[in-house]
Amino acid sequence: xxxxxxxxxxxxxxxxxxxxxxxxxxxxxxxxxxxxxxxxxxxxxxxxxxxxxxxxxxxxxxxxxxxxxxxxxxxxxxxxxxxxxxxxxxxxxxxxxxxxxxxxxxxxxxxx
Numbered sequence: 001x002x003x004x005x006x007x008x009x010x011x012x013x014x015x016x017x018x019x020x021x022x023x024x025x026x027x028x029x030x031x032x033x034x035x036x037x038x039x040x041x042x043x044x045x046x047x048x049x050x051x052x053x054x055x056x057x058x059x060x061x062x063x064x065x066x067x068x069x070x071x072x073x074x075x076x077x078x079x080x081x082x083x084x085x086x087x088x089x090x091x092x093x094x095x096x097x098x099x100x101x102x103x104x105x106x107x108x109x110x111x112x
Contacts, residue, residue: 012081
């Protein structure tokens, strides 16, 4: 979620089993995100400290490749969301959001 000066928030991406939150922390300690993660569907997660993640990123070409692929994917999702927000009705945007949630959960969970 991205916080606006008015106090409102806007969902900017849907993250599921295939993604990670905080991957851009490898850019360094001066990179502070203005986004807030909100969990909408329960599940199991893993966590790693920024310092350990950064060390693994620096040591492993495979991890660097995954972070780069993840970053490209998120940027593409941001562009898609921006285009949809400009072109489609609220109902169509809600349908897209629900489909994204459905694609990223294991079953037909009731969303709140």
